[in-house]
Amino acid sequence: MNDPMIGRRSLLRGAGGLAALAALPSLSACGTGTSRAASGGGKGGSKTVIVRDSGGAFGEALQKAVYTPFTKETGISVQVTNLQGTQMLAQIKQGRPQFDLINNSMMDHAKFVGQGALETLDLDRIKSLKSAKLPEHLVTDHSVAASFYAQCMAYRTDAFGGRKPQSWADFWDTKAFKGARSMCNPEADLPELEFALMADGVPMDKLYPLDVDRAFKVLTRLRSDVKKFWDSGPLPGMLLSRQEVTMSTVWHGRLADLLKQGVPVAAQLNGARRQYQGFGIAKGAAHVDAAYQLIDYSLRPEVLANLATAYPTNPASPVAYTKITDEVRNKLAGAPQYYDKGFDADLDWWIKNEAAVTKRWLEWARG
Structure with a gap:
């Protein structure tokens, strides 16, 4: 890799x-x-x-x-x-x-x-x-x-009639912003608990210590709309460019090549994790x-x-x-x-909790 x-x-x-x-x-x-x-x-x-x-x-x-x-x-x-x-x-x-x-x-x-x-x-x-x-x-x-590097949301600019998602709550709102989603697998990066919590109304400066139970409840609300959990950097861009999803979490730097290729995508950096x-x-x-x-x-x-x-x-x-x-x-x-x-991701919190959260995520993803 x-x-x-x-x-x-x-x-x-x-x-x-x-x-x-x-x-x-x-x-x-x-x-x-x-x-x-x-x-x-x-x-x-x-x-x-x-x-x-x-x-x-x-x-x-x-x-x-x-x-x-x-x-x-x-x-x-x-x-x-x-x-x-x-x-x-x-x-x-x-x-x-x-x-x-x-x-x-x-x-x-x-x-x-x-x-x-x-x-x-x-x-x-x-x-x-x-x-x-x-x-x-x-x-x-x-x-x-x-x-x-920043992990954020990316979306197709031609998918929502000119509207732009502004927050993680919009990422979770599949009625207003229709289409499948993609999120990361722990093989790619830290589980995206922070995004789930912000979608549920937790202020960005009040995220840590993460409420793990609450985060997984929010993730479960979106689970059926997640078409693919990406495990490599290029995959979100591929899913977006093939119109298999309308929104995905992504490493922000990965969008540069898509934009050069003329793919109609944009990033929303509100709530990005560094x-x-x-x-x-x-x-x-x-x-x-x-x-x-x-x-x-x-x-x-x-x-x-x-x-x-x-x-x-x-x-x-x-x-x-x-x-x-x-x-x-x-x-x-x-x-x-x-x-x-x-x-900024709280490294102290993640070092203490990463193994347990990852284990729980894998069990959750298997259903």
Whole structure:
């Protein structure tokens, strides 16, 4: 799975699953994933940093906007691996990680911290934190956020006679907004309990702790209208473009390709759920200094802006948006006019409850 939004799914569900996995023998025989090295000249080409990222189109954008210019500036070669979470943990537990820097979700970083798998960061070595002006909650002792993705609703603009759904209550209203729906399977992302609660009138700033019983009651009201629970990033767009559904939850960045193809779709960012991804240094990393230098470079507002221009990801730095063209910025969920319409997923709540909620969701979906 080479999708930037699904790095968190490369790990077992819940901290308990990680603990059990970490006790297993080495998984290095599973392979180290695909690798690529940054090209370009620069000083001191013998220096290296090995980064784990999720690959795919996002990995290509990282190569273009971050790794290659970093190498040209510093002379540090960037090698990339697409290891899955279980493989990373096994290597770290053996004290021989074949990577230095981990680009992954902040939720997975938090789970790794619980396994003692990340180095404690010396934030004074990340000079760009000052210029990036990251919100305090996105800078932890073991990881720093670089970007986020937004999960929201998408709808066909030709389906409702010119009317536009404005809220999750509209998503649930299949009389006023007719047609089938699609929502995500936990194989794709966190169960969408927050959306159900907002559809039932819970204010966005009062969602947590989630009322799980209430959320499942609301989900049940829509269950018969859900044609497909999507388990991969492209699927919502396929269902919308084939007119199999009129509305779906979706990773917002996925709509860019549909719009380029002329598919009549739009996003509604009211009540969008944000999840952040960023950097952590593997415990026992061999190239710690180079890892710090790459983090520092990656968090420069102008570099984050370049990455957002190359791929529809949303910088965690508010300063980066001032360095993006109006055309690009207005298509991002993180643009100033959209940001306050969404909310951050409560990672502490989800880490404690994800396994139980996912188990219940799977039982609920089977009927």
